[in-house]
Structure formats: structure tokens, C-alpha cells
Amino acid sequence: MPETSILSDDFVRELINVGEVDILVGVPTYNDGATVGQVVQAVRAGLLQYFPRERAVIINADGGSRDGTQDLVRAASISDLSVAPDIRALRTLHSISTRYEGGPASGIALRTILAAADLLQARACAMVAPDSPTLEPNWIERLLRPLLRDGRDLVLPVYRRHKFEGLLIRNLVYPMTRSIYKCSVREPYPADFAFSGTLGSRFLAQDIWTQDQGRYGTELWLTLSAIVERCKVTQSFLGTKTRSESGPADLVKAMRESAGVLFGSLEANFAAWSSPREPLEAPCVACEPTVSLEHSRLNRKRLYQMFAFGVSELEPVFLSILSSPTHEALKRLAKLPEERFSYPEELWVRTVYEFAAAYHKAVIGRDHIVQALVPLFRGRAFTFLTENRDASADQVEANIESLCQAFEQQKPYLLEVWNGRK
């Protein structure tokens, strides 16, 4: 077991004390003191309620929190539970908290948890986000049951989210993954997901852990690799997912973790997506409508302004990345007044595909290519918000479906620009 070398001696000692387990639930944290106690309590409740006979362990991998996250995890792990009066734990439910080196990085946390799962020979492993205040005990059941009962390899979540949340997932990652890899998974970059012990060992054996995708966006990379390997993928409806209120979203970081990793995977898996393949089924268990419509306060004007500003200021960068027609179309778009502005689906798809090809050819630094996509995404986000401002859940779904179709129809164009023919 060479991967145990990344685990500290104390942590290995604690794991050896636990012994073999059936279920491992991993909670990666970094300054999540506001929510992690509640999350760990819900995980414990879920394990006791739905898997009382299985040997289980909760492992918290912390990236060096300064807000007492680890203490909160430990406190939540020993607190009394009142799941239901008739529920008793049949086995000891272990909880371990460890601090990994080189953090904070979600990929290192995931690797630590995978190494622990490998050492404990867990049959099923679930990862839960530490910042989900809406996590319910039944999420654990919905994530783990398809692995233990149905022999699935990977369980991905489906959430009910506000129509204006997950804009990068809805406008790029989901439609592009679906069209390129022929597998319709709603959350290819999951925060909460589960996988079999066998698949976990395969994840651990990948050679990504010293590279960028082994630090950030690792969940997306592993999902894509499972799809490419034609693993048995299932989607499980979990419930409402709300974003954490810890601070403003860093769009550049999000772009690196999602689009950067997705573009990188295209290169690694070229043979898998460039030839015709049968779609990979990913059935959804107990699926419900995924779009909610509460009131939201988003400043669309600023998105439009930052798009127009980006298009004019980044002209020398776009000249290296985009084809002339696409670049000209964007410049025309940037001159439109806000009320007439619309970034059409076809142009957005063409833009994304040209960025993917430029990433492959490394026409400039790859990280710069990903960063240059950010202002253009703001333009697309503006259009998405405008189109769906008064839309019902069904209309929003129809618009997302239409974008997916556009990505699928233009897939030959990706191959064309990938091979250098514009």
C-alpha cells in the first residue's frame, strides 16, 4: 500500500485502531466552522439510521483551518444523537480528524480520504461537502445505497438549486460533458458523491496527484475518468442545495477548477471522445425537478459591463485564441447596448470549443487561456439571467436542454479546430 505514505503516522495508527470498515464518509474541510458541526451530525445520523449494521467511519481531512473546524468536528462526533428513539448503533461509529500537508486543496483532502479508504478496505465511500447547511441524513442513504445494494461504481448527486446558481455548471460543464463524453450527468463536478471501494482504489492509482488536477477540480477529473472507463454511474436526487455564505465567489478559481480541468481531460481522453461511442446511461434515482425559483439579487449590469470591458481590453489575447469570425462577432456583441445584448448559444459554444482547442495547442500559457474565458462567461451569464428572469422551472430546463443540443450539434467543429483547421 504505497499510498499510505501520504498519511501521517498518527493518522495511520488511528486508522489501524479502527480496522476494516464497510463504509467510509469523508468530510474535507478548511475553515468551515460555521457549518461543519451540523454536517457531521447529519452524516452520523444518516449512518446510524440507514446503515446500523455496517462498520462505518467518518474521516475529516482538514487543510489547516484556523477557526477551530477540527475541534468542532470532534465535538460533533461525540455529541449525543437523537435520530429516533428506536434507533441504536449496533457498532461503534468511529470519527477521525486529521490535518493533511500542502493544503488547503480539495484534491489533497480527497487523496487523503482515498488512501484511508484503501487502507481500511472500505466497500463504499461517500464524500460530503462541509458547507452544506441543507444536508439531511437521507443524503447519506441516497449516496451509499446504490453502491451497496445495486453494485454501482459511482453515485453523483442531483440537487434542487436556484435557477441562477451553478451558472458555470449549467452553461459550460454540464452541456459540454454531456456532448463530448455522451453521458448526461447533471453535476459532473460534485460536492457530495460516492464511489465503490474498487473505483476508489483506481482513482488513487491515477498519476494525477502531483499535477494541477490532483489539487483542484479533482472531483470533476475523477468523474470524467469514470465516465471514460464506462463505469456504472448513477445519479441520486438529494434535495435542495444552497450555496455557502462564506464569501464572494472567485470566478477565476472556479473557471480553473471546472473549464481548466475539462479542457485538460479532453487532451488526456482524446481517443475516447473523438470517435463515435454509445451513450453511457446514468439513471437518476428518485429524481425531482431540479430548478427552484426564489427571488435572487444579481447585478446583471455589472456582468454586461465586465464582458464589454474584457472584450476590448483582452483583444491581443483573443487574437491568439479565437478565430477571426468568432472574435469579430464578440466585438460586435460588446458594442451592443445592454438592453439589446444577447450572447447567442451558437456563438457561446463556438467560443468554448475554440478555447478548448487553443488550450490543447497551448497557443499561450494554458492558465491564461482559462482566465481569458472569464469575461466571456460573464457575458453568457448575463444572457442566461436575462433569458430566464421570468422563466418557469420548465422553461429554464428547456433553455438548458437547448444549449446542450447546441454543444452536441457543434461537436464536429471542435474536432475541426482541434486538428488545426479553422
Add this chain to the structure above:
Amino acid sequence: MWQNFISELNRTMHEMVGSLGRFLPRFLEMLALAVIGWLIAYVLKALVRSALKLTRFDKLSEHTGATPLLRGAALPSPTEMVSRFVFWVAWLGFILIGINALGIVGLEEHVSSFFGFLPRLFAGLFILFFGLLAASFFSRAALLSGVNADLPSPRLISWAVRTMIILFVVSMAFEELGIGSHTVIVAFALTFGSLMLGFALAFGLGGKELARKYLERRFGREQPPNERAHEHEDELSPL
């Protein structure tokens, strides 16, 4: 007297023929070296051109900004420029070896100083090339960061970064070549110092709000509720 004149003339003629006899083989040697040198330089040029094409040197130069510069001056591509440079340096080297073989007093010193200069010339060009590459990379990074952080005038920031690095690199290259090194260093120090002072004043006077916000964000001080509300209003939820 006439006899003396004839004997002196004969002696001079003999000396001249002797000198010519000694010079001619050396001259032929020089010509042979020049011809052989030309052939070797030509082969070197072809090899360098192929190697640069294989390593996509033109693409790399495009990133450094060297290609647009050459294009603007109606000069050939960087691959062509480098291969021609190698050709001329190699051939010139052989010609100078040939001239050295002529044994002309005073030239030998110049020839050896030329060969002594070559490593510095290559080091200077190396510094210049990678300096331009760094200038291009960091100026683009500054431009992208400026645009994504919604800073005013990101192009100006990018231009400033590029100019400072190029100034720094050029002064290093000149120092390596030993051309006006003191003047260049003083000029660089003055320009760099005044630019830094200018930025410090501009940031201190014009950007104190920005600095305060940055420091508050960096060190985690609570923001006033009205500012936080504004930030939330602008916030996108991408993932």
C-alpha cells in the same frame, strides 16, 4: 653604380617573390578555410533551421512578442533570423581563423578578442530572448488579472509590467555585452526608480480605498454591512 642598382633590384625582386611564395600558400589556406567555413556554416544553418522548426520556435517567439516586432520591421521569421545569425557567426569565425593564418601582425589580437566576445554575445542574446518571454508572460498575466479583478486601465498596468521587465532585461544584456554598461545601469536605475516612486504615489494617493479593501479581505476583518450587501448583490454562484 648601375651594377649596384641591378643587384639591389634583384635582391628586392627575390625578397618579393620569396614573400609572395610565403604569403600565397597562407592566402590559399585562408581561401580554403573560407570555402570550407561557408559549407559548414551552410550545413549548420540548415540544421538549426530544421531544429527550430521542429521545436516550434516561431510559435514560442510569437509568445515573446518577438515575431510581431520582426514582422513590423519587415524582417524574416525568428527561425530564419536565428539560422542566418548562426550561419554568419560560423562563417565569420572561419574567415577570421583564415585571416589569423595569414600571420598579419596586430590582427591576431583582434581575432582572439572576437572569439572571446562570442560567449558573451550568446549569453546576451539568451538573456534577451528569455527576458522577452518573461515580459510577455507577466504582462499578459497582469492584463488578465486586471480585467478579471475589474481594475481600471489593465492595459496600462500590463504595459508598465512589460516595459519594466524589458528595461531590466535590456540593461542586463548590455551589461553582459559590456556595451556602455555604466550608462545603461544608471539609466535603468533612474527609470525603474522613478516608475516605482510613481506607482507608489499613485497607489498611495489614488488607491487607498483599494488597498484598504484588499487588506481587509486578506486579513479577514469584518466589512461594514452595507459593503457586504453590495458584494452579495454582485456575487455569481458559478459552481
